[in-house]
Amino acid sequence: MNDEPFEIVRGSGNVFADFGHPNAEVEQLKALLAAEIIGVLDDCALTVRKAEEQTGIAAADFSRIRKVKLDRFTIDRLMTILKRL
Template identity: 55%
Template sequence: MADELDLVRGSGNVFADFGDADAETKKFKAIIAAEIIATLDMRELSVRAGAELAKVDPRDIQRIRNADLSRFTIDRLIRIAHRLGRTIELRVVPAKAA
């Protein structure tokens, strides 16, 4: 009666695992957004205070907190992170063989 479950290992990119054509971009945006959220939390900044420091509308900070990243480009997220005192470093490595 018990259903058998198969264990499936992810690739490390949930967007790719679900077949998203823009998986790498979405993953990178999510990583930057997570850093922004962590910075806001670490500095105990409210949405308004974070928005003032980042020079954005408070609704943008709220969207980032809610992982609603569709309105953000990577460069815009990097600018917000930078204004909050963070530096984003990008490392390029060879792709893993499929």
């Protein structure tokens, strides 16, 4: 075991900024919106197909959000999806 002291570094609250992502604020907001969308889907026990039926938004989009593949989404698009839910 290593007996050398180590430094604890507190994060900024934005993991994307902590790891040096260039658009950290945008990535953080997209992640928060996706988490809200996933929460609504879970709370309402909606499959991606049921969510598509209720919102008119493609099931594939809900699948991407569930997998946190957010590169295709703008903040406005995520907000629209959340509003429709």
